[in-house]
Amino acid sequence: MIKNEASMTEKRKTSNFLSHTLLIVLSVIWLFPVFWVVLTSFRGEKGSYAPYFWPKTFTFDNYIKLFTETEQFYFAKWFSNTLVVAIFSCLLSTIFVLGISYSLSRMRFRMRKPFLNVALILGMFPGFMSMIAIYYILKGLNITQSLLSLVLVYSGGAGLGFYIAKGFFDTIPKSIDEAAWIDGATKWKVFTKITVPLSKPIIIYTVLTSFIAPWTDYIFVSVIMGDSYDKYTVALGLYKMLEREFITNWYTRFAAGAVIVSIPIAILFVIMQRYYAEGVSGAVKG
């Protein structure tokens, strides 16, 4: 019996050792590209591909040059463009998403089921299939190659992404609403004074997802902005740096730009994940 137990702990020890080793190996694989781009961003030698792995000299120049050398690319401008677009489109998107998801969750009306079905169908078309049409509509409105058009494109269809927020509102007990109605509150009052304050996690989640979107989108911005460099967002700009005619000069600066963009986005993403978990695990038990 005792011998048996000893072999059990022995076995457990080996399997613990093995699984920790495996986790370490996997972590190295997963962090390797991250590590490498940081390494490259500090590389002193220019050029896209060095014939060796470890940089020979280290410098902070790539970061400085990224902001100061503006004849070809305006990274600082791109960064502020993206920030502006992100702020406005996340404001609009949040209003859209909350309005739609609250209505669908809390109110019953004739067009509700049809709307849910239409949203389901619309979601199955490739998102950017209609980008050319959008481009011409924006051209018709005479706002192509402007930041406004990007804001509209990112937030315009946002209302269709109501699923998660609706799921959250579904978990808020209806009895809370009903109690307020009996007290004579209008639905608007209930929405603004009761539901919204209870919905912090999902509001933050919605704000963050729509804030992150413009930083990571490449497709729409590449179609809408064409060749007007100073209206680019970071995603399109960084992609441009890797084109054949620029890559030799700009590769290490691309790495620096990638690091600069990634850090805030990664932090926001981690925060968002937390609120997402909080949001889907149910709101208010009552």
Add this chain to the structure above:
Amino acid sequence: MREIKANANKNKSNKDNRVSIGKALVYGDFLTILSFVIMGASNLLRGQILKGLLFLLAELTYIFYMVNMGIASFAGLRTLGTKEQGMVMDEELGIFVVQQGDNSMLILLAGVIAIAVTALFLVIWKANINAAFTAQRLKMQGKKLPTFAMDVATYFDSKLYRTLMTPSLIGIMLFTILPLFFMILIAFTNFDNAHQPPGNLFTWVGLDNFRTMLFSGERIAKTFWPVLWWTLIWAVLATSLNYIGGILLALLINRQGTRFKGLWRTIFVISIAIPQFVSLLVIRTMLNDSGAINMLLRELGFIGKQDFLPFLSNPTWARVTVVIVNLWVGVPYTMLVATGILQNIPKDLYEAAKVDGANPFVIFAKITMPYVIFVTTPYLITQFIGNINNFNVIYFLTGGGPASLDYYQAGKTDLLVTWLYKLTTGTMKDYSYASVIGILVFVISAVFSLITYRRTTAYKSEEEFQ
């Protein structure tokens, strides 16, 4: 049977306040009928002046639009333009003059807008009939008609959903439905690289594009089928491998003996927290023929000093590479989802199994996996659809390449969606074929998800849950 009918009737009478056009026609008085033609008449003459005026204004605006543009827009839809740009003989002057020519694109767009405006008008028109008949009925019942302020107040109470949904519906209409409708129409025209406005006209061709794409022996059909197969193989591989990998990783992290669970989770979350275009572009340059991985392999002596592994430049290698890199991108996501699910498995299930003497493997096969699969079926479906539409991984890693001479505007790793993107933004602007691809992708996604998604309990019991 009769009871059911009686019940149905009762239900109907409960919804009696709803106005149908037929009912309004039969029971409506003169003013209500007049509202069919002159919008807002019933409200206006019964004292709801502001409401009536708004309806009237809507009608006048619509008539003004139709007379000035709308009718011409509708007419243009028939041919999509007839005058080609170029030199034409001017009979009066007896010389050739430059003819401006019609722009089929703008004509089609104007037509679509005219349809949208008309649809909107019909909705308002119907609302006008509702309002007219309701006003009549309230008057007959001797009740006071609500004032405009009272009407507005209902938009913050019982009709709050209209207020909340209108802004985003406008956005969805303008930036999703209208463009989509427009692109679907383009699939039925010959708007390809040979018919680019303003220089050339394009026109309706019916189902020709679908026929060419699916059944002809042309190069584009010879591209479509291989790309479709690769898309499906890719979606199956990417989804299943990510799923298995993610669950195994979650199990590894969450197993009893593992220490620093939070640390491991954070490490894997970091890799997905970085914007995809950054991580994928970095991996692309690392996997390049003269990229960091090949350099590292040379320095470590795994390959010769001049050799390289063609991760992205050989078709077969590239296909394997994108699937593996996609694991790097996707496994942490599944891990996060699976972690949440694993923590939610009722503990008593495990305890009961242990009491019955089940070994860890049996517990895994009989309890953990069935539970996880049950809960994640909808997730699997969305992942599958997502992978069919996985633009980022393919476009940023290989750009669809390596290019193939057998293919029309596509490479060996191109999915349908990246091919679509290339057809609309590349040098050859084949919008009509791009639209056909978009529609076919939709059909594939719809078939897959309708079969499975509608069967899930999440969809069926949407109401019961609350």
